[in-house]
Amino acid sequence: MNRGFFHSKTVTVIFWLCMSMLTLVPIWWMFLVSVKRRVDLFGAPSFFLDVSSMTWDNYAVVLGNPVFRKYMFNSLVVATSNAVLVSVLALLAAYAMSRYKLPGKDNIFFWVLTNRMAPPAVFLLPLFLLYTTVFVVGDWSLFDTRIGLILLYCVFNLPFAFWLLQGMVDGIPQELDEAAYVDGASTFYVLRTVIFPLARPGLAVTAILTWVFAWNEYLFASTLTSVHARTITTGLAEFVTVTGTNWGQLAAVAVLTLLPAALVLALVQRHIVAGLTFGAVKG
């Protein structure tokens, strides 16, 4: 019957092959552009890699550019610091939330999560004003500093990490830390020797995902930095606004931007859905 045909394994696999092509074609095309010579850019497009005229020049130029290296370094510093900071703070918070009876616990939890849902464009203006006029000490202001970005990214990363780790800590039997407390251990000691080792896989996932989110962020970075603390995503956007876009280099930067996310994809795949739905749906 017809039905059987559409439900057969072969058809399903062929269908998913086509779907994967649809997903990959834009990315593949970007890679192709990034390894093309300038003279080969225009003309009839072909989706096949022409190895004979392939060149890594665009990458060499981009990576050789000190300004761009600085952007990349900033992104690395900001994303890594943010991921570490967020994981540590969230572990503490998740532990407190999981083990102590706190008044208004549900409300606190909900409020923390709402921070993640707010549209960022709405907060650009107040944050810009706060960073340039209010959080100022003498000549120094939070504006255009890496610290400013690291703190700011907590707004969306901290709720996420908090939620993710809360689930992990809840899963660690309370008897374990109680036994340690009976032996006279301090809270910090328990955290370090009991909770931390057991929560390590969860912490790794949290750190990786928050790292990627921080690395990917653009809107805040473009508004709250000007020269010193610009990140790779803002660098990518700058290619377009400059007159006469250099497509090859733009593609090279874009590839460099999405590379880390693609690399860790397989590791954290199962947690992405939970991460993007505030834990409402478990993947």
Added chain:
Amino acid sequence: MLAPTLFILFITGFVPFLYVLVVSFFDWNTFAQNPEPQFAGVNNFRRLVFDEAFLKSVGLTLKFTFFVLVSQLVIGFALAKLMMRNFPLKGLFRTVHTLPLMIAPIAVGATWRLMTVPGLGPIPHFMGKWFDISYVLSRFPDQAFATVVIMDIWHWTPLVTLTLLAGLSNVPEEPLEQARIDGAREWRIFWDITLPFLKPVLLTTIFIRLMDALRTVDEVWMLTGGGPGAATRFIGLYIWKIVFPKTDYGYGSAMSVLTLYMTIVLCWLLYVAMTGMKENKK
């Protein structure tokens, strides 16, 4: 131990919220004759209601959200159904399908820009060659809008697929089997058994996609820059690129407050409509 987390979120989340609320009631423009903030009551909000450019971008955002949401739900559901089957290399296909979710929105915009730049991208080339359509994003508003919608579908459908897949896997087999034995039709089974089980997940998915679609900025900025004209200038872009550089802080804050309010109301309406539907049916 909870304190540092709450403190940081207070500074970065709550303080800006209060601040924008306060500023929205002031006249404050650093380039104006009087650069000092002055209390203006609800003047800023009064101005907003008659601001055609703003209203247009609100309308565009809603239109965009509607198209994106409907297509993603339909495609995502179909794909989730197909993912439920057993077939070789399933894990690999799933991973590939998840890929767009992890890419920086700004890089998604760059990707699609490379696909659509006239002379360089394959889309304009093949559109011209096969369908004889002149495809120039920077000239035709409708094409720009459609491309932005398609880009968003490419970017976010995987999320819908994966959430619905999670939902579908939780639908118990027994009632389905029973209904089939009783000779129920497939769409009836879907409507009466699958859908009620799927409902919480479906609601969450719609809710999240709605919020995300309403705040889309990065990739659209990268792809079209909000143009041509104002064809893809969504609210976020409008605040960020039009109001912001004018340093009209009071007015911009009012706009931000209104946008936030609208987002909340929309989500709330959706929630009420969805739960209301359930009550009526019973």
